[in-house]
Structure formats: C-alpha cells, structure tokens
Amino acid sequence: xxxxxxxxxxxxxxxxxxxxxxxxxxxxxxxxxxxxxxxxxxxxxxxxxxxxxxxxxxxxxxxxxxxxxxxxxxxxxxxxxxxxxxxxxxxxxxxxxxxxxxxxxxxxxxxxxxxxxxxxxxxxxxxxxxxxxxxxxxxxxxxxxxxxxxxxxxxxxxxxxxxxxxxxxxxxxxxxxxxxxxxxxxxxxxxxxxxxxxxxxxxxxxxxxxxxxxxxxxxxxxxxxxxxxxxxxxxxxxxxxxxxxxxxxxxxxxxxxxxxxxxxxxxx
Amino acid sequence: xxxxxxxxxxxxxxxxxxxxxxxxxxxxxxxxxxxxxxxxxxxxxxxxxxxxxxxxxxxxxxxxxxxxxxxxxxxxxxxxxxxxxxxxxxxxxxxxxxxxxxxxxxxxxxxxxxxxxxxxxxxxxxxxxxxxxxxxxxxxxxxxxxxxxxxxxxxxxxxxxxxxxxxxxxxxxxxxxxxxxxxxxxxxxxxxxxxxxxxxxxxxxxxxxxxxxxxxxxxxxxxxxxxxxxxxxxxxxxxxxxxxxxxxxxxxxxxxxxxx
Ligand SMILES: [Fe+2]
Numbered sequence: 046x047x048x049x050x051x052x053x054x055x056x057x058x059x060x061x062x063x064x065x066x067x068x069x070x071x072x073x074x075x076x077x078x079x080x081x082x083x084x085x086x087x088x089x090x091x092x093x094x095x096x097x098x099x100x101x102x103x104x105x106x107x108x109x110x111x112x113x114x115x116x117x118x119x120x121x122x123x124x125x126x127x128x129x130x131x132x133x134x135x136x137x138x139x140x141x142x143x144x145x146x147x148x149x150x151x152x153x154x155x156x157x158x159x160x161x162x163x164x165x166x167x168x169x170x171x172x173x174x175x176x177x178x179x180x181x182x183x184x185x186x187x188x189x190x191x192x193x194x195x196x197x198x199x200x201x202x203x204x205x206x207x208x209x210x211x212x213x214x215x216x217x218x219x220x221x222x223x224x225x226x227x228x229x230x231x232x233x234x235x236x237x238x239x240x241x242x243x244x245x246x247x248x249x250x251x252x253x254x255x256x257x258x259x260x261x262x263x264x265x266x267x268x269x270x271x272x273x274x275x276x277x278x279x280x281x282x283x284x285x286x287x288x289x290x291x292x293x294x295x296x297x298x299x300x301x302x303x304x305x306x307x308x309x310x311x312x313x
Numbered sequence: 314x315x316x317x318x319x320x321x322x323x324x325x326x327x328x329x330x331x332x333x334x335x336x337x338x339x340x341x342x343x344x345x346x347x348x349x350x351x352x353x354x355x356x357x358x359x360x361x362x363x364x365x366x367x368x369x370x371x372x373x374x375x376x377x378x379x380x381x382x383x384x385x386x387x388x389x390x391x392x393x394x395x396x397x398x399x400x401x402x403x404x405x406x407x408x409x410x411x412x413x414x415x416x417x418x419x420x421x422x423x424x425x426x427x428x429x430x431x432x433x434x435x436x437x438x439x440x441x442x443x444x445x446x447x448x449x450x451x452x453x454x455x456x457x458x459x460x461x462x463x464x465x466x467x468x469x470x471x472x473x474x475x476x477x478x479x480x481x482x483x484x485x486x487x488x489x490x491x492x493x494x495x496x497x498x499x500x501x502x503x504x505x506x507x508x509x510x511x512x513x514x515x516x517x518x519x520x521x522x523x524x525x526x527x528x529x530x531x532x533x534x535x536x537x538x539x540x541x542x543x544x545x546x547x548x549x550x551x552x553x554x555x556x557x558x559x560x561x562x563x564x565x566x567x568x569x570x571x572x573x
Contacts, residue, residue, distance in 0.1 A: 074403050078438035079467065081506060085441075102402030108320040115402045140323040144399040145330060146369075146407075147362055149323075157319060185343045185354035189316035222354075224347045252349050253357060 046307075047300050048097070048283035054290050056086050062093030065297060068129060070283055073100040077118045087126060097130040097241065097281075098122060099210075102144065103168065105178065106137035106151040106161050116171050123172060129281075130241055132177035132210045135161070135198060152187035153197035162204035169207060177240055178202065179210035182218040182247070182256035194219060195230040202238050209234065211280070212243035213269050214262070218254040227269055236277045244270060244303060245285040259288035261299055267306065274310045282307070317342060329355065330362045331395060366394055366407060373408045374430045376485035377423060389415075389423075405434070425478035429513065432470035432504040436511055439468035443568040444507075445561050453570070461533045462571040463557070468506035469565050471516075471524045475499055479515060507564035518543050520556040527566075533557075 048068040051059055058064050069090060076087045090096065102115060123131060136148040151157050169175055180198055192200070202209050211234065220227035246260030262284060274280070282303050284296060317325070322342060329339045340351040370390050371378050378386045397410045412431055415424035444466060453461065479502055484491045500515035503524065516524065522543050526536035533553075540549045560566050 077403055079440035081438035083438050108323060137323055140327045142400055144402055146365055146404055184357040187342055188344045
C-alpha cells in the first residue's frame with residue numbers, strides 16, 4: 046500500500062528489487078522512448094514491483110484536441126507494464142500546439158467542468174479504463190470561478206466517472222495561497238473515488254507556498270494526511286521527491302512515518 | 314470585465330508565459346485573494362516556466378553549457394525558447410531544434426556541439442535491436458555479397474562536423490581544459506550505443522563514406538562504388554572490408570540483412 050515515485054537515483058536499486066516498497070509510481074513520459082536504458086529500467090522494475098503510471102502532458106483541461114499520438118504511446122506503455130493505476134492532472138498544459146510543461150490552473154466554472162469531464166471520458170474510452178485525476182497546486186485563482194476547488198474536483202470526477210489522486214501537499218499549498226480551509230477540502234471528497242495519495246514537500250516564497258518537491262513532507266501535511274485517512278480509509282500512499290533528492294534510506298524512513306500514521310488509524 | 318472563454322484565456326496565459334508583455338490583459342481575470350497582488354502570483358508561473366525549461370536544456374546539453382558559461386547559455390536558451398517553443402509532450406524533445414537554431418544564428422561551433430550532444434541523447438534511448446556478428450557475416454555465400462544491404466543500428470548517428478566541437482565535447486567529458494591550439498583535422502563523427510555504453514569517435518574519410526552510403530540505403534556494391542570517389546580504386550575492397558569489420562565489432566550494424 047506504500048510506494049515511492051521512481052526517480053533516476055533509485056533506478057539501480059529498483060532494478061534489483063531491493064527497495065522495501067509495495068509499488069513504484071513511474072512518470073509516463075520518461076518511459077515513452079523506443080529503447081535503451083529507460084526501457085530496460087521499465088522492464089526490470091516491472092519484474093519486481095507493481096507500478097502506477099503518472100503523466101504530466103495529457104492536457105485534460107486544454108482546448109487543443111487530445112493528442113492522439115500521445116494517447117497511442119500511453120496505451121502501449123499500459124500494455125507493457127499493466128499498471129495498477131493511470132493518472133494525470135486536473136489542469137491544462139498545452140495551447141496552440143505549444144507544450145508549456147507546467148500544470149496550469151483552470152477556472153472553476155460549470156462550463157469547465159463539462160469540458161474537462163468530456164475529455165476525461167474520451168481518454169477513458171480510448172484507454173479502456175478509469176483514470177485518476179490529481180488536484181494541482183495553484184498560485185492564482187480566476188475571478189470568474191463559480192465554485193470552490195473541491196467542488197470543481199468533485200463535479201469533474203462525478204461527470205467523468207473517473208477516480209481521484211489526492212495530493213495532500215497540493216491541498217495545503219493551494220489552501221495557504223488562496224486562504225481556504227484544507228480540512229474542509231478533504232472532508233468534501235468522495236471517499237470511494239480517491240484511490241491514491243501523494244505526499245510531498247514544498248518551499249516558501251514570500252507570501253506564497255510553492256510546490257517544489259524539494260523538501261521532506263512538512264508537519265502540516267502529515268496532520269492533514271491523518272485527517273484524510275480518517276475520512277477516506279486505507280488509500281495507497283506514496284512520496285514524491287523531484288529535487289534535492291536524499292538517500293533512498295531517508296525517503297524510506299519518511300514513508301515509515303506514513304505507515305505509522307496509518308497503523309494508528311482504526312479505519313485503516 | 315466579461316469572463317473570457319477557456320481558449321481565449323489559455324492563449325493569453327501562454328503569451329504571458331512566453332513574453333510577459335500582456336500582463337495587463339491577463340491580470341484582471343484573476344483574484345487578488347489574501348491581499349497578494351495578481352502580478353506577483355502570475356510571476357510564479359512565468360519564472361517556473363523559464364527555470365524548468367532552461368534546467369531541462371542544461372541537463373541535455375552539459376558541454377554546451379560549460380563552453381558558453383551560465384550567463385550566455387541562459388540568454389541564448391531564453392531566445393531559443395521564444396523562437397522554438399516546445400511542440401512535444403515529452404520534455405526530452407525540447408532541444409531537438411536547438412542545433413538548427415544555433416546554425417541559423419550563425420554560431421557554427423555551438424551548433425555542432427549541440428548536434429553532437431543531441432545525437433548522444435538520441436543514442437541513449439534509441440530502439441534496441443540485435444546486432445550483426447562477424448560469424449553471421451562469414452556465413453554469407455560470396456555470390457550474395459553483390460546485392461547485400463547492411464542497416465545501421467537505430468542508435469547510430471553520423472555527423473559531418475566542420476568545427477572543433479568534438480574537441481570541446483571531449484575536453485568537457487574528461488573535465489579537462491580546452492587546448493588553445495586548434496586541431497585542424499575536423500574528422501566526421503560516429504555516435505552510437507552498444508551494450509558497453511555510449512560512444513563518440515572520429516572516423517576516417519573512407520568509413521564516413523561507407524556510413525553515409527549505408528544510411529542512404531545503398532547496397533554494399535554501390536557503397537564500394539562511392540568509396541572509389543574518395544580513394545584509389547585499387548584500395549577500395551580492402552578499405553571497405555576494414556570499415557565494415559570495425560562497424561560490426563562496434564555493434565553498429567543490424568543483424569537483419571537484406572538482399573536486392
Ligand atoms: Fe502530486
């Protein structure tokens with residue numbers, strides 16, 4: 046039930062099946078190549094562990110047509126590693142054929158809900174499976190939003206009949222940046238749809254928190270994690286670390302904190 | 314102010330990330346929650362965009378970065394990103410047009426260096442394929458050699474460089490200072506991946522000719538005819554055999570052979 050995001054410094058240990066995790070999450074785009082080292086790593090890791098695929102370029106909230114070639118590659122990757130879960134983000138990442146390689150914010154309107162839900166349904170039909178959508182950190186909110194972020198997330202998941210990847214650090218970061226109650230957010234989520242949890246660290250930049258994945262999981266995130274488990278029950282959980290990556294032992298020790306919190310929860 | 318539609322909003326947001334010039338158009342569409350000014354909030358996205366993409370280019374072109382220095386590299390990459398925004402969902406493809414961009418802007422050495430580093434990246438994750446062995450070659454009956462087609466391994470790139478890019482790249486790889494003395498012999502380069510790892514090496518004129526012929530899908534006999542253009546015809550057979558042998562030993566040719 047506890048995993049880690051697979052990053053290059055851990056490839057060697059993961060290939061040999063020597064890491065004490067139940068599963069790894071792989072960034073889909075890193076393995077959309079024809080061969081060589083990335084493919085060898087993929088094959089070897091899949092021999093030892095179940096994996097989840099996590100994408101960053103599906104552009105679910107964009108207005109450009111869905112990228113057929115990208116979906117083809119994702120489909121092939123799914124065939125090749127039979128992932129536990131396939132996820133991407135509730136955001137937009139591309140416009141006018143240009144990829145911005147960032148998770149950009151959407152206005153929380155009824156029109157956007159319908160737009161994104163339709164695209165998610167298209168993806169799910171194409172991949173013949175439900176996908177998980179992740180809440181992103183945001184630094185700006187649109188003046189014409191008609192609902193809260195959690196109402197938006199729930200409405201999209203409901204209309205698309207998709208699952209949710211809850212990033213607790215992203216909830217904390219956005220709650221801080223926009224001044225909403227993170228606990229309120231967690232309590233509003235439909236427990237049956239939340240199938241995976243991300244934990245990560247952030248950094249502080251003046252009045253804003255930034256989702257940098259370059260610090261250990263913060264204490265407020267651990268507190269929220271505990272609250273989330275009370276509401277959601279046992280959900281597969283992992284830590285994302287993308288910068289200032291510590292030793293594997295350090296990350297595994299952090300994952301143990303999650304395990305201990307879970308063990309204390311009667312709901313688990 | 315009326316609410317923009319989603320496409321209009323994303324077009325403006327993109328233009329803002331690229332240049333920042335339309336901040337006055339974009340900012341009124343956002344809320345200044347918690348008293349934090351909208352321009353400050355939007356800055357986070359714009360900074361992150363350039364930092365993320367520049368870091369990706371720095372990661373993919375380490376010798377270019379070392380040779381240019383951080384400040385010049387940063388300026389040139391910002392200009393490149395404006396001229397050639399990413400068109401692939403894979404960040405890995407971001408530098409694909411950098412060699413041509415640098416050529417077009419009259420920077421031949423930097424262009425060659427970028428071309429070399431791009432070929433290394435391409436070799437790194439090119440398709441896996443079984444390679445031709447000397448033993449397999451020995452089993453080919455002599456009468457079939459005439460129409461034999463050899464195919465290059467997908468990881469192979471043949472580069473016709475006209476600058477000292479290889480010297481610069483090699484000095485960076487070995488963490489050495491670049492020799493002041495310019496080496497005049499600018500040999501073509503062969504870049505490929507074998508089970509032993511990635512290799513880059515200068516090749517002779519004869520081997521380059523053979524490689525180009527194979528890349529152009531000429532038969533072995535036609536490749537030998539091309540060789541006769543760059544060398545004395547009496548030495549062609551021997552040179553072709555030697556180059557072929559080298560390519561096979563290096564794992565540069567595919568196991569699959571074609572005739573006709
Ligand atoms: Fe996340």
